[in-house]
Amino acid sequence: MKVFALPQPLARALLVLALAMPLPLPAFAQSYAWTAKPAPDPAILQKDMADLASRVLRDLPDDRGLANLDRRYRIELVSGRYEQALRSMADLRDRLHRQEVIPSRAAWVTVPYEIHADARMNEAAGHIERTQAYRKAFRDRFATLDDWPSAEVARTFTVTDPAELQATFQEDLEATKSKSMLDQADAIRLVTDYLAATVFREALPLVPALIQEDDARRYVTQENVLIKEGNGASVCAYVMRPKKAGPLPALLEFTVYASSPEAIRGRARLSAAHNYVGVAGFTRGKVCSPGKASAYLTDADDASTLIDWISTQPWSDGRVAMYGGSYNGFTQWAAAKRMPKALKAIMPSAPVGPGIDVPMEGNVFWSFVYPWPFFTLDGKFNDQAVYGDTKRWRHLDQAWYASGRAYRDLQKIDGSPNPTFNQWLSHPSYDSYWQGMIPYRKEFSRVTIPVLLVAGYYYGGPGAAIYYFQQLEKYAPTSEHYLLIGPYHHLGAQYGVLDEQGNLIDTLAGLSVDPVAQLDMYEVRYAWFDYVFKRAPRPALLGDKVNYEVTGANVWKHAPSLSAMGNAKLRFYLADGAADDHGLALNEKAPSGKGEAIPLTVNLADRSDLQQPPTGGGVVDTAIDTRNGLAFTSQPLDAPTELSGLFSGRLDFITNKKDFDVEIDLYELTSQGRYVQLSQYWTRASYAADRTHRQLLIPGQEQHLIVEGNHLRSRQLLAGSRLVMVLSVIKDSGRQINYGTGMDVSDETARDAGAPLSIRWLTTSYIEVPVRNK
Structure with a gap:
């Protein structure tokens, strides 16, 4: 099974499927x-x-x-x-x-x-x-x-x-x-x-009233504060601050997620308990803000207005920082696009990047994002009942896939209008619509405040964190910014390895989480802000700009840049000869001459796989999904090898279509026959060179696709393990299907598929994986 990046709020399902395990049993x-x-x-x-x-x-047993x-x-x-x-x-x-x-x-x-x-x-x-x-x-x-x-x-x-x-x-x-x-x-x-x-x-x-009673003893609260903007709009905020304190720095979480009054208080309480002013701010149209809710479009202005308001209150010392994950990570970058004077630091965790990784990644739209507007935008508070109707959304995915209808017909198949999702579909390029939501190119040079990006390796753990960090490296290289990344998923990067009741969860979909990586991200949060605002020591984990846990080695390492994580690269070429009994090969030796071609044929109109059960999918598993693709396997490694960084490469090919969507999945195959996820990459071929501008392929001609990985990994590969690369075409019920006509992919149907997609992968194609030698 392919592993996809899953932005919030898949909290419950993700915890159950990827992390949850019973208490250790005798x-x-x-x-x-x-x-x-x-x-x-x-x-x-x-x-x-x-x-x-x-x-x-x-x-x-009498065991303590x-x-x-x-x-x-x-x-x-x-x-x-x-x-x-x-x-x-x-x-x-x-x-x-x-x-x-x-x-x-x-x-x-x-x-x-x-x-x-x-x-x-x-x-x-x-x-x-x-x-x-x-x-x-x-x-x-x-x-x-x-x-x-x-x-x-x-x-x-x-x-x-x-x-x-x-x-x-x-x-x-x-x-x-x-x-x-x-x-x-x-x-x-x-x-x-x-x-x-x-x-x-x-x-x-009983507890909600008792907690409120206890809060009244400790804190001063302001509920449903309406902050008006000059353009007539307004946003809603909740404020909680320690009773016996003068002006303090404020920590703001600006969010579209409004679940209940109790949850709203909880957003601010932890910050107040750490001697900050805790502010929960809500995007336009949510909670006490009048009007219709919207996503992404106005958050830069609204967050900036709220920050300005906070800085002028008598309980504020004039300094504001932001934190939060997923959408709440995005809102920090929205605010950074405006850089209000009072904004002094941010801590985005697994942040989404509109147009970068949600609702599309590699310019390929996700279907699981389809119900998100119903959840967040149809009322003052989130509609969990609709969003949690997994049967409805599973049926929608399968019905669309089986029908072969245009992707734009999702709302017709579902039977409910979804104007927000349709608006997103009308912007398949990373155009000015998306560029207006977060800093774009040189606008990142203005982000000179301290930034701590927290991310995970798996299941949406990174979000767009690597994109944001790369932009800071490029446009604000001398500013104080850090990346903290380890074996977490989308929620783990935000909260750590404790479940809702504080129980330690030390496995992630088959992977044992190394003890040094077992963190409470709330503790990391307040250690970071104490460093920024209270002259506390910098958190020890932040030894350099890039701070990463080497899975399997139980160690944190530190590097001045993403590229410095590795000090060498291993290049592997595609080969049509077998790697022992493992099928197609990854060869370290370049082909002589022009090389051969390895064919891949995918019938994009075929739906016979609709009921085919998924294969693999765990971080550690006994099988992998090779449907619509080819698996290439290296020779065994002679010695333990640390893979750290972003993989890259070049795909040389000849195809019969004007476009296709390609995916690369990398695994470690241990000598015991276990597959361990390493990294993923996918893109629409016509956008691989430039996400802002589509460049169609020329059927029948040799062409090249440059691979620049964006899913960071660090792992200690075992001696005797092999590297496995699955090179496939995206064709499933969870994403758009690109039929290769060159039309807007959202308008294509199975009837447009024509002849099966044919790709001849040339053996001059290669991938490069970064390694660190001692």
């Missing part, structure tokens, strides 16, 4: 009789769960290690042993505090469960009603917390969706219907998922 052979069946009566269910938890608890303590306190809670659970949580906090990996989470990660335990004990000891017991437990615990841990706990309550936790538990419960015995792993999973669903379901109706 490898014991115990099993437990199971006669309980899914029942609607909560009291019966609670009794069944308590009984199962008690039996599992008897078999748990992290994993076992984490299991133990959860099982103790379900079994009703609340005092024991509190002692286990205290032991766990002590162990977490002494860990090298994110020790700070010890201060807050167990608090929701401590409140649950306290509430149950209050209820039993004081013979008081459950909601009263909970309120008392919450207030007592929060009274002992400093601002920062309390803000983390509040965020946990705000972002955790009890309905999702309940759905997970129900799936577990349904899976036990036909079982008379449960093995220990299944029993622990059932019990712990039941606990999570119970804790957050019971908190849901």
Whole structure:
């Protein structure tokens, strides 16, 4: 399966599919009789769960290690042993505090469960009603917390969706219907998922008011502040600041994502807890801003207006910085296009670049972006119900693909007008429409403020971060800008390796995340801004302008530029001879003479693959997708090799069409037969030389396509591993299909396909991968 860049907000699905894994489970052979069946009566269910938890608890080893303590306190809670659970949580906090990996989470990660335990004990000891017991437990615990841990706990309550936790538990419960015995792993999973669903379901109706009560003790808040612009438009903001503080720097997140009042407060609370003024600003037409919402078009002016307003408030010291990821990363660059005087620093994480990587990348439009306007622009708050209707959007992709209709007909097939997406389709080049949204070319020279770009290697992790960084390298080479990049996906680059409840997630789609890369990006955020505003030391991770984790080597490295990440290049030519038993070859030796041609034929009108299941897709997997392409494999590496940087190359070819969309996927193939993602690249051939201007191909003539990779990677390749390159034509239900007529691709149909696409790849074609030799 090809791996695509996925801008936000695919938060839930991405966490589940790419990161999520159950708590580590013991490898014991115990099993437990199971006669309980899914029942609607909560009291019966609670009794069944308590009984199962008690039996599992008897078999748990007396091990005070992290994993076992984490299991133990959860099982103790379900079994009703609340005092024991509190002692286990205290032991766990002590162990977490002494860990090298994110020790700070010890201060807050167990608090929701401590409140649950306290509430149950209050209820039993004081013979008081459950909601009263909970309120008392919450207030007592929060009274002992400093601002920062309390803000983390509040965020946990705000972002955790009890309905999702309940759905997970129900799936577990349904899976036990036909079982008379449960093995220990299944029993622990059932019990712990039941606990999570119970804790957050019971908190849901009570916690928002309790958090607001606690906020009133710590902070001054201003809700639904309407800031008017000179042109008659306005934007909406929420402000939270420490009560006992004078003028402070303000940290602004400017966003189109408005999910709920509680989430809005959470955007500002963490900054206020770190002794900044926290400001959540919303794009035009959102929350309290009148009028129709729009995306991208006015954000440069609106963000600048909001920054100017912040700088003049009595609680502001006149300095403003911005942070946030995905769309909220873009808005920082929109503001930087205007460079308001008060803007002093930015920290974009996995930022999208309109026209660069969303809604198109390599000038090829993405279908998964199609529902995004419904989600963000159809109301004052986001429409999660529509956006989360995965069945509708999956059907739309498949129906369009099966029909062979024009890409512009997506809205007709769906049955709902989508004017925003159609407007995007009318700009297939990176023209003035897109150029007006973020700095363009020399406009980057004005971005002389400190910039920290955070990005990941996988699943939309980079966003357009590499593009932005390259523009700074080119146009503002002496300014203070940094790139921090490692084994993260689109959300991990924004939040790090902790899930919504603070649990450590140390794998990503089959890849073990090296311990040194296990970061809490919130901590990175405030260390960065403390450096900018409070004369704190520069974060140690920022050893040079480019800071990257070498996956598999468990080490961070630093370089003054992207090109300096590697100090040598390995060039591989396409070859029509076999690489042992691995099919076509990547040869380090150049072909003699003009070289041969390797044919690839793709019937762009064929839809027989509609129901074909995907192949591969994990960061580490046992198979890769070679549909509509060819796989080329190198000889085994003689020694461990560090691949670090952006790959490049040149494709020489002869084709029968005026255009096609090409993709390159690079993998490490280990000697154990595992494929590890290295990098990807795709482009519309007619835009490869210049994304702003289309240059059609000449059928039947030899032509050249220069490859300049934009998905950064660093990995320690193992001795004996091979490099695999899949060279393919883009043809799937998730992106436009370029039929090669030379017309606007959005207007082409399968009827325009004509003869199958034929490409003869010449063996003078090559790729170059950057490596670092010791």
